[in-house]
Amino acid sequence: MTKDKLIAIANEFGSPVYVYDAEKIVSQYQRLTNAFKSVKHLKINYAVKALSNLSILKLFNSLGSGIDTVSIQEVNLGLAAGFKPEQIIFTPNGVSLAEIEEASKLGVQINIDNLSILEQFGTKYPSIPVCIRINPHVMAGGNSNISVGHIDSKFGISIHQIPHLMRIVENTKMRINGIHMHTGSDILDIDVFLYASEILFDTAKQFKNLEFIDFGSGFKVAYREGDIETNVEELGKRLTRKFNDFCKAYGKELTLAFEPGKFLVSEAGIFLAEVNAVKQTTSTVFAQVDSGFNHLIRPMFYGSHHDIINISNPKGRERFYTVVGYICETDTFGNNRRINEINEGDILAFKNAGAYCFSMASNYNSRYRPAEVLWYNDKAHLIRKRETFDDILKNQIEINFQKQKEAAISK
Incomplete structure (x- = not known):
């Protein structure tokens, strides 16, 4: 999308607004499938939590993707x-047995990462196929909040608990049809990923009737010019070789599964916000936009980097700005960034805004969540309306305090 097209979208749909490029999503999906084209059975399950808009899900459905879900609500969205149902895998963490049962009744693939829940589910439903999520105790990923395969992680069943896991399976006679792991996001070193995969293969050998092995995801994308990203092509060559060798030794052609989210949608997303004010202090020039961490929390939550571009003045002289929001908290998008000269009313574009951005948005400060637009077939399609004040009030129930007072007096 050109800067002129983005400006036109901001003018048509207002600011702030999320914009997603369908062509980029498709190309990332094809890049991943091409990297593993030598695997006989490959299944890509898009991680819904990254960006759960219904139109985005329909786009993935049209590509032949499955989906990875973490809540019953995401299952129903799918x-x-x-x-x-058979295209959906349910991989929750910390949910009740009742929620897993609800998902199971819908016919989706269940993935369990808790010994207690595994035993309860296996006892009640031994014939329903279950995938097991293990924790390989391999530290991978960037920020500690998104590294989920380490020893202190709440995710997965520890590889040191495999004997206990096997006893549960034997006692309940439950059917295990898949093994799964996820080490974390922003994986740079594919050798670490491949090391974890060997642990997964060793675990898989202990189950005789598997249908698939799920390697999670966590592939890193570029956040700035010259940034390092996961070499999925190299990973494809090396993991394909290991996987195919495993299948030969196992005596059965299994499905190789992934559940990417960020890799598929991060770079496709751009967040547009208008500059409300430019504020000069003794040492800093602030560009204050009509948004905040209520719309884009990742920089404040993870310390994540999003390139910020002034698309209203792309040829202006570069100056240093600290870009902040309008929330009554410290909500800094970027400190001392070199950006083309900013004036009030300019539109700033935040890159890599496709994953874990709108899906983490809130109504903090009673602000409305923004609109979402999909750029598809060279046209802007509104796929979520901007909220209104009615949406803020929608589920609130007022108490008539005068009536309550009169009732208390009459008693």
Whole structure:
């Protein structure tokens, strides 16, 4: 998308607004599938939590993708988007047995990462196939909040608990059809990923009737010019070789599964916000935009980097700005960034805004969540309306305090 097209979108749909490029999503999906084209059975399950808009899910459905879900609500979103139950894997963490049962009744693939829940589910439903999520105790990923395979992680069943896991399976006679791991996001070193995969293969050998092995995801994308990203092509060559060798030794062609989110949608997203004010202090020039961490929390939550570009003045003289929001908290998007000269009313574009951005948005400070637009077939399509004040009030129930007072007096 050109800067002129982005400006036109901001003018048509207002600011702030999320914009997603369908062509980039498709190309990332094809890049990943091409990297593993030598695997006989490959399944890509898009991680819904990254960006859960219904139109985005329908786009993935049209590509032949499955989906990875972490809540019963995401399962129902997938069904609403046209995915068949067998195209959905349910990989929650810390949910009740009742929620897992609810998902199971819908016919989706269940993935369990807790010994207690595994035993309860296996005892009640031994014939329902279950995938097991293990924790390989391999530290991978960037920020500690997104590294989930380490020894202190709440995710997965420890590889040191495999004997206990096997006893549960034997006692309940439950059916295990998949093994899964996820080490974390922003994986740079594919050797670490491949090391974890060997642990997964060793675990898989202990189950005789597997249908698939799920290697999670966490592939890193570029956040700035010259940034390092996961070499999925190299990973594809090396993991394909290991996987195919494993299948030969196992005596059965299994499905190799992934559940990417950020890799597929991060770079496709751009967040547009208008500059409300430019404020000069003794040492800093602030560009204050009509948004905050209520719309884009990742820089404040993870310390993540999003390139910020002034698309209203792309040829202006570069100056240093600290870009902040309008929330009554410290909500800094970027400190001392070199950006083309900013004036009030300019539109700033935040790159890599496709993953874990709108999906983490809130109504903090009673602000409205923004609109979402999909750029598809060289046209802007509104795929979520901007909220209104009615949305803020929608589920609130007022108490008539005068009536309550009169009732108390009458008693």
